[in-house]
Amino acid sequence: MNAFTVDGEPLPFLPGQTLAAALVASGRVAWRTTRDGRRPRGIFCGIGVCYDCLVTVDGTGGQRACLVQARAGMAVTTGEADDE
């Protein structure tokens, strides 16, 4: 089974799934908090227009989890307030 890590924990994915699809398949729909209200956010539009789903991938912030194709060994970190 292919896997990437989310905050250090391995998360399996099917080939072709986006990071967001794999997260949702594992039951997670939120992985970030807003800057002011500290409200939880995750997937909303699923097609790259709302920017709710931001994660850091291999050290680069501001990546939309619903667009990035999962690859084995990617290191995803979550939970930061609005990147930047």
Added chain:
Amino acid sequence: MSEPRDLVVVGAGPAGMAAAATALDGGLRVALVDSGAAPGGQFWRHPPLLAREAVPTADLHHGLSTYRALCATLSAHERTGRLTLLLNHHVWTTARDGDGFTVHAVDRGRAPEERAVVLRAPALLVATGAYDRQLPFPGWDLPGVLTAGGLQSLLKGGGVVAGRRVVLGGTGPFLLPVAAALAARGAKVVAVCEAAAPSAWLHHPAALLRNPAKWAEGARYAGTLARHRVPVRTRTAIVGAEGAGGRVAAVRTAALDADGRPLAGTERRIEADTVGVGWGFVPQLDLLLPLGCDLADAGDGTMAAAVDDGQRTTVPGLYTAGETCGVGGAALAVSEGRLAAVSVLTDLAAPGRPGTRRPAAERRAVARHRAFARAMAQAHPLPPAWPAWLTDDTPVCRCEEVTAGAVRSARADEAAADHRQVKQLTRAGMGWCQGRMCGPAVHCLVSARDQPYAPAERLIATPVTLGALADSVEPTSDPI
């Protein structure tokens, strides 16, 4: 450097695929660019080619024979080298360049890496589609509340069912395929809340009767929904959502009066772990607006690109097809794509090029589908009194966390009259999504009722790294 190219098509949805195929068959050299991992756009969203066995989604699709035929045509032209298919390429801006256009993209095939790619051609066809239109309600930012299209894209693109008990709400025929797909994949769809009255369709008998295929499609969804016992409640809206344990746990629904105001005493609470909402779609005009093309009222509360009967915009050499010209479904997008390509072939006509097919039949198909789309838009309006279900602390702008109360006081106290002024005063629309999610709602809250929404001009359609920017200004390699 490769041979000169005649046409760049941005967007490989139904419109862009059909346009590229027709242009290639007519002898043009084409680059087809899409940010997605597979051609198909929203309607024919698929996992990438290599993953189709691991994630089978064909059962969720309609019209796949057209899709497969288009894929076959594109592959054949890719093999001869006349088609350059650039997937995972996000176009962030386009510019006029002498007699033609420059298209700036970033290749994100190995995200988070980014590589700048610059394309040039005398003709540009923008087929970037649309995105779900949202109206906020208390609790709409809870995790587990998604756009209806988002639920569909998880299903079609990743084979993922987002929840077990789902409530859908909003307006428009699109809610039905989403409900049907979720139910077919084992989710319990406990209610579909359609704000419009069912009788609204009966006001447009001609448009409906001339489109028997749409009846058949509607009947298929109705059959699936009946089989899975999915209740469709008309004149009903989701007016609030409640969370528990960091996720949506229930929605409140209410019956609506003729204006869309919740009727006292009709409120119900329905438990659900997932909610999908959509109020039609907003044309994706990011790449068209900076090029200065005119817009026209699409008849559904949004502005779309103005085109002639050959899909030409008001900018010479710039064409657009599909939902950028107003939302109307995949069949319309395909017809418009073909028509646009015929115009490109005509306008670029050079001696020795094969003659173009007579487009009269395609024009008739476009007119018929457009009439149907207008009838649908009138049958599924935004309920004018929807702001009645907002509380002052309901977030309207999700990115900057601007509340309905703040937007209302920008209008009342500071006389903001459109979403651009509200943005200056409150920051609504200033965040990451640049107003894509809140724009239509803010527009409704402050503008005159019959004025359609036109998105703000965004100079950059997708954020790019400084490195990629620098590479585009001074390309390290020849344009491809």
